[in-house]
Amino acid sequence: MPLVPAHIQALKPYEAGKSIEEVQRELGLKRIVKLASNENPLGVSPRALQAMIESLQTVNRYPSPDGYYLRKALAERYDIKINNVFLGHGSEGIISLIMRTFLLDDEEAITSAGSFITFDIQAQSRGIKLIRAPLKNFFIDLEAITARITDKTKIIYLANPNNPTGTIFKVGSFLDFIKTVPPRVLVILDEAYFEFAHDDPAFPDSMQYRLDNVITLRTFSKAFGLAGVRLGYGFAHETFISNLMKIKLAFEPSSIALAAGVAAMDDADFLERTLHINRIGKAFFYRLFERLGIQYIPSHTNFVTIVFDSEKEVMRITERLLRKGIIVRPLKAFGLPHCIRVTIGLEEENELFAKALEQVL
Ligand SMILES: Cc1ncc(COP(=O)(O)O)c(C=O)c1O
Incomplete structure (x- = not known):
């Protein structure tokens, strides 16, 4: 009998979105915008x-x-x-x-x-x-x-x-x-x-x-x-x-x-502010993606997933965004290798993402 059961050995560990500290350490960047884990950008109530x-x-x-x-x-x-x-x-x-x-x-x-x-x-x-x-x-x-x-x-x-x-x-x-x-x-x-x-x-x-x-x-x-x-x-x-x-x-x-x-x-005030910035940010993302001709999936959440032609393109875009200090989530592990998930951030963060995405494309 193996010490570790075969079905556990066969599992791939869950890969969380990259953390801010990790990217700061690896790339030596000061300002990082993390739009990768569907967290609340307003902070804590x-x-x-x-x-x-x-x-x-x-x-x-x-x-x-x-x-x-x-x-x-x-x-x-x-x-x-x-x-x-x-x-x-x-x-x-x-x-x-x-x-x-x-x-x-x-x-x-x-x-x-x-x-x-x-x-x-x-x-x-x-x-x-x-x-x-x-x-x-x-x-x-x-x-x-x-x-x-x-x-x-x-x-x-x-x-x-x-x-x-x-x-x-x-x-x-x-x-x-x-x-x-x-x-x-x-x-x-x-x-x-x-x-x-x-x-x-x-x-x-x-x-x-x-x-x-x-x-x-x-x-x-x-x-x-x-x-x-x-x-x-x-x-x-x-x-x-x-x-x-x-x-x-x-x-x-x-x-x-x-x-x-x-x-x-x-x-209730924190929740209301959260939903408000999410609504505004989502509309901003939709306009951005439409302007750039990127296919997006209309969302009922605090993130929007965008669709590209290939995994290669996704990896290229994700990597280049990262070098500009923007962390987004490529979706290979979720079975959607041609997609990227972007969490809706604060207004300023969304604008930084928009600018970086435009440059990368
Ligand atoms: C669908 C879904 N369920 C559960 C969770 C995890 O929630 P929790 O932080 O409460 O474990 C997430 C987090 O991304 C999620 O997207």
């Missing part, structure tokens, strides 16, 4: 920051294992019971936990190609069979997912809006799709970009349907500006939540994260 500073006074104590106050605040906001709310170390922490809690070795999971690859890595780490339905013109194809359900299917993962395409599937197609899913199959609806999409009446807000076999995942990493704190949450039927509670690390999330989450939820 002032209320969350204050709450985190205060929480530092008590870090000698373990955090509340049931995250009572944050779960209560989320339950009240969404008009559900506290027993329907789960907290984790980022939504990716919850994805990992779901895979450990509910999957048996001979069961299967389905996702879409061109979607959030953390799910793929976590599924493969369990050594189970992972099936990827193809995208249809950059959209998640729910019919193609239904066609791949078998007697062994246990989990279906859907990111809506999808990362890295920024597209959504609409209310009607979601409701048609969910009828095709047997009740024994658990659907993970990852709504990491919910706040950027929910104003669109076509967006199916999963919390309106309260389906027994759906786990909704959301995060404080994007609209709430807390990516470094690692705080995600999930809503689901009590049965799922109570079993996830058994398996989770007893003291995740940290007390700093719990304090930040409660305060961030109350910071």
Whole structure:
């Protein structure tokens, strides 16, 4: 028996977007604009920051294992019971936990190609069979997912809006799709970009349907500006939540994260400013890409994906942008080697990106 199981050896590590420090170190540049990881360019909510500073006074104590106050605040906001709310170390922490809690070795999971690859890595780490339905013109194809359900299917993962395409599937197609899913199959609806999409009446807000076999995942990493704190949450039927509670690390999330989450939820002003600069930045990007004749995928998120003819062109552009201090995300690892994902930044950052892109082209 090998020390490291074959399915783990075969895994490729997740490649995060390049960090600002890394690029500063490698290229000796002072000003770096990072538009690569869909983070909030406004910084941290002032209320969350204050709450985190205060929480530092008590870090000698373990955090509340049931995250009572944050779960209560989320339950009240969404008009559900506290027993329907789960907290984790980022939504990716919850994805990992779901895979450990509910999957048996001979069961299967389905996702879409061109979607959030953390799910793929976590599924493969369990050594189970992972099936990827193809995208249809950059959209998640729910019919193609239904066609791949078998007697062994246990989990279906859907990111809506999808990362890295920024597209959504609409209310009607979601409701048609969910009828095709047997009740024994658990659907993970990852709504990491919910706040950027929910104003669109076509967006199916999963919390309106309260389906027994759906786990909704959301995060404080994007609209709430807390990516470094690692705080995600999930809503689901009590049965799922109570079993996830058994398996989770007893003291995740940290007390700093719990304090930040409660305060961030109350910071309506920060959220409003976030959505405002995102709207303006997105319109600026669309105009830019139209002017430069670059194909882009209209987005329901805080990023826009642009489409080129080849991987070679993508690598050339990404590399040259990097030398000018602009970090964007080439999408080879996501299965879209001819695409680049650009996070919407502050006005000034978007302008620097625009200028650099024009020069590079
Ligand atoms: C679809 C999707 N889900 C989850 C995450 C991760 O969120 P978290 O920081 O809460 O782990 C991301 C981050 O990029 C994402 O795009």
